[in-house]
Amino acid sequence: MVYISxxxxxxxxxxxxxxxxxxxxxxxxxxxxxxxxxxxxxxxxKQNYDxxxxxxxxxRFTEVKKMFTSPTRMNYVAEVGETYVLxxxxxxxxxYYLAPNLILRNNVPCDTIIxxxxxxxxxxxxxxxxxxxxWHIVKDFNNGIIILAK
Amino acid sequence: MxxxxxxxxxxxxxxxxxxxxxxxxxxINFRFLFNLAFPIxxxxxxxxxxxxxxxxINSIVILLFETGLAIFxxxxxxxxxxxxxxxxxxxxxxxxxxxxxxxxxxxxxxLLAVVVYLYSWVLDVGVYYFDTIESPHGLWDxxxxxxxxxxxxxxxxxxxxxxxxxxNSTDFAPDHPLLQKGFIAQCWVLLQNQSIWxxxxxxxxxxxxxxxxxxxxxxxxxxxxEGLIAGLIMLCTPFFMIMGDSQYAxxxxxxxxxxxxVILTFARSEGTLKPRxxxxxxxxTGLAAWSKSEGLMFIACxxxxxxxxxxxxxxxxxxxxxxxxxxxxxxxxLLLVVYFKVVxxxxxxxxxxxxxxTLVKLMDYSRYVIVFNWFWEQFxxxxxxxxxxxxxxxxxxxxxxxxxxxxxxxFISNFILVFLMLTGFFFIQIIAPLDLYYYLSTSVHxxxxxxxPSFIFLYFIALRKNKI
Numbered sequence: 317m318v319y320i321s322x323x324x325x326x327x328x329x330x331x332x333x334x335x336x337x338x339x340x341x342x343x344x345x346x347x348x349x350x351x352x353x354x355x356x357x358x359x360x361x362k363q364n365y366d367x368x369x370x371x372x373x374x375x376r377f378t379e380v381k382k383m384f385t386s387p388t389r390m391n392y393v394a395e396v397g398e399t400y401v402l403x404x405x406x407x408x409x410x411x412y413y414l415a416p417n418l419i420l421r422n423n424v425p426c427d428t429i430i431x432x433x434x435x436x437x438x439x440x441x442x443x444x445x446x447x448x449x450x451w452h453i454v455k456d457f458n459n460g461i462i463i464l465a466k
Numbered sequence: 467m468x469x470x471x472x473x474x475x476x477x478x479x480x481x482x483x484x485x486x487x488x489x490x491x492x493x494i495n496f497r498f499l500f501n502l503a504f505p506i507x508x509x510x511x512x513x514x515x516x517x518x519x520x521x522x523i524n525s526i527v528i529l530l531f532e533t534g535l536a537i538f539x540x541x542x543x544x545x546x547x548x549x550x551x552x553x554x555x556x557x558x559x560x561x562x563x564x565x566x567x568x569x570x571x572x573x574x575x576x577l578l579a580v581v582v583y584l585y586s587w588v589l590d591v592g593v594y595y596f597d598t599i600e601s602p603h604g605l606w607d608x609x610x611x612x613x614x615x616x617x618x619x620x621x622x623x624x625x626x627x628x629x630x631x632x633x634n635s636t637d638f639a640p641d642h643p644l645l646q647k648g649f650i651a652q653c654w655v656l657l658q659n660q661s662i663w664x665x666x667x668x669x670x671x672x673x674x675x676x677x678x679x680x681x682x683x684x685x686x687x688x689x690x691x692e693g694l695i696a697g698l699i700m701l702c703t704p705f706f707m708i709m710g711d712s713q714y715a716x717x718x719x720x721x722x723x724x725x726x727x728v729i730l731t732f733a734r735s736e737g738t739l740k741p742r743x744x745x746x747x748x749x750x751t752g753l754a755a756w757s758k759s760e761g762l763m764f765i766a767c768x769x770x771x772x773x774x775x776x777x778x779x780x781x782x783x784x785x786x787x788x789x790x791x792x793x794x795x796x797x798x799x800l801l802l803v804v805y806f807k808v809v810x811x812x813x814x815x816x817x818x819x820x821x822x823x824t825l826v827k828l829m830d831y832s833r834y835v836i837v838f839n840w841f842w843e844q845f846x847x848x849x850x851x852x853x854x855x856x857x858x859x860x861x862x863x864x865x866x867x868x869x870x871x872x873x874x875x876x877f878i879s880n881f882i883l884v885f886l887m888l889t890g891f892f893f894i895q896i897i898a899p900l901d902l903y904y905y906l907s908t909s910v911h912x913x914x915x916x917x918x919p920s921f922i923f924l925y926f927i928a929l930r931k932n933k934i
Contacts, residue, residue, distance in 0.1 A: 335865075
């Protein structure tokens with residue numbers, strides 16, 4: 317009986333070692349995915365800090381935000397013909413960088429419109445429905461961001 | 467500087483509260499208190515900030531109020547005569563340190579567990595850092611919901627309720643409660659700068675404190691080696707770290723589920739009434755509801771799961787008294803959540819009234835099949851491990867066997883709680899008014915991860931206490 321309990325004890329220990337080794341192996345795989353970054357963390361930080369796509373996108377809105385000194389509600393005009401995912405992404409990023417201004421696209425009429433035309437960059441007055449219906453350009457930031465008002 | 471002070475005050479508030487809660491608990495260790503206290507501090511600080519902000523109090527005055535509260539708690543602990551006899555914060559002394567070291571050297575298994583744990587912890591901190599540098603604003607939900615709403619609160623401290631009320635709930639989920647948003651906003655207001663490092667730090671606290679709390683709680687109820695292995699399961703799960711550095715609130719709410727279950731296990735571990743721990747469990751439940759909308763379902767499930775205690779003679783007698791203390795801790799925070807949900811937030815996009823459509827969905831058998839298969843698939847590829855981690859759990863059962871004699875009532879009620887949450891998540895998928903595949907693909911893995919730390923804790927509690 318004593319021998320059996322000793323055997324069980326050592327079996328349990330052996331299995332425990334196997335579990336710990338499996339976990340260490342799992343972490344080794346994680347390490348391999350980040351190996352280059354761990355090899356030169358300072359260089360990686362210097363290259364990538366403040367250089368991510370989100371932060372770069374946000375620089376387009378630095379000047380726009382200065383225009384609105386108090387929270388403003390505005391409607392949103394997107395690039396024509398963009399995919400659903402891209403359209404959602406650009407809309408959400410516009411709202412994120414312009415908060416606390418409220419960007420609305422659910423048919424709530426506002427006095428201001430923000431156009432985020434990151435491909436075409438400028439409005440074509442002969443084609444744009446807003447410009448042909450009494451709206452005018454308040455400011456074109458020359459980076460695809462255009463503010464319209466009535 | 468003032469923002470750092472604000473964070474320190476939040477952490478101090480949590481720590482002092484936990485000292486008071488665990489005054490009557492024997493042999494509690496510093497690591498456990500540390501990991502439990504910091505997120506509770508963040509939660510209490512967030513709730514205080516939002517409440518005082520809503521009644522029109524300036525951020526600096528709020529900070530002074532929190533400082534005053536911390537001083538009050540210090541005096542309360544100092545002047546409490548029981549604290550001298552019943553609670554002693556473990557002090558580091560050389561003798562104890564040498565004994566721990568000798569334990570470590572005498573048990574090669576414990577030594578191996580410590581080495582793998584430390585290696586994993588350091589590696590995960592590195593992974594967290596590198597992912598943060600790559601996406602400092604977090605992933606989609608972080609910037610388009612949590613950090614965006616924090617920007618509204620911090621940029622317009624007077625008008626934010628009005629602005630959030632006008633937001634479209636399908637776009638930015640503004641109806642989720644404000645724990646994370648409030649804490650980030652508070653720091654940003656005091657910092658006078660919307661530094662990306664505040665949400666990074668907040669998520670870091672919740673992610674690593676979940677691991678620490680799980681590890682130290684299992685260590686308390688079982689042994690050090692098992693505690694380390696429990697923590698290691700979280701550390702080794704790549705998706706848990708991704709959720710952390712994505713700055714999503716799933717880790718936040720998951721922490722409070724775990725904290726509630728751990729505290730309830732403590733409260734019922736000796737069969738006597740422990741009012742302070744029941745108040746603490748109420749607070750962590752309230753903070754779960756303050757973290758994310760799923761927390762409200764947690765409240766419903768926790769009450770349903772307590773009913774099972776009626777079956778146990780010892781627990782039956784004190785259940786009502788326990789619930790009274792539990793409600794005492796939960797209600798102030800719950801009132802804040804209800805006020806936010808009713809007055810400020812736009813309707814929840816998942817639970818918005820759909821009329822008969824809900825009934826039609828509930829009767830649609832094909833939806834059950836799709837959802838069940840999706841859940842099953844998630845179990846198969848769980849956590850982005852290189853191998854299926856469920857084998858480890860199976861190995862543990864083979865290694866030790868199952869026995870729930872020791873904490874039977876609390877284990878059964880907590881197990882039912884987790885099961886009810888899982889069932890709730892399943893039915894939310896069935897009735898959701900969104901495209902089913904879209905909703906499944908964006909939510910199920912995260913919902914399961916909210917429950918994962920609690921599941922691991924219950925798993926280790928259920929394991930037989932064998933010598934390893």
